[in-house]
Amino acid sequence: MGTGLRERKKVATRQALHEAALALSIEHGLDRVTVEAIADAADVSRRTFSNYFASKEEALLYGDQQRVHALVDAVRARPPAEPPWEALTAAALEIQQDLGARDPNWVNQVRLVRRHPALAAYQVSTYAAMENELTATVMARSAEPPIRARLMAAALLVAMRVAVQEWLDRERGTPLATVMHETFTEMATTFR
Structure with missing residues (x-):
């Protein structure tokens, strides 16, 4: 049985946040990256970020x-x-x-x-x-x-x-x- 649309969207959002955290950390350095910047890069809200990860380290x-x-x-x-x-x-x-x-x-x-x-x-x-x-x-x-x-x-x-x-x-x-x-x-x- 396949994964439902809602679950696929959750997986995609989590992956997008991870990729944004990684890309921003590589480009700017971990210390200069904020949760807000990661959320913006993944095109989600800060609250949405918090629904998936507790910290930028966890996302990375x-x-x-x-x-x-x-x-x-x-x-x-x-x-x-x-x-x-x-x-x-x-x-x-x-x-x-x-x-x-x-x-x-x-x-x-x-x-x-x-x-x-x-x-x-x-x-x-x-x-x-x-x-x-x-x-x-x-x-x-x-x-x-x-x-x-x-x-x-x-x-x-x-x-x-x-x-x-x-x-x-x-x-x-x-x-x-x-x-x-x-x-x-x-x-x-x-x-x-």
Whole structure:
């Protein structure tokens, strides 16, 4: 069953606010961007902005939430008999392939997070919330004890963050999948 018009409009508005926050932050710097400017750029009211996001940081990092939700869905779609760590890493690599080559806006967002501690803190809290979803997904597909499932979920998110940072520091042309695979291999020694 398809999504209704009202829901599609909500999704489009949320995406427009995210894109406006990102574009304005790249162009003017995060400190010079206001919620009002983001709302204006997305052609909505300040009140509408507040219906979707609590802050400009949340709007800016909305893409991270989308990627982690896609990751959770991809893990759920993996074969049930696949060991948890393999399912997590295979799903992460699958999501990364869907991203394709370096998206300049995404790369700029990652660099903004590096430069602004407030964004980094917000990203960590976003990932912590998503860690709960990943933990529940691991537990639903395996008999892993809760602490091991949580460690796997947290380790995957950390490994992904480290891989992206390492990838950005490497020579241009190195595929992100290569760096992610290296990072997951290193992390996997803990879960074997």
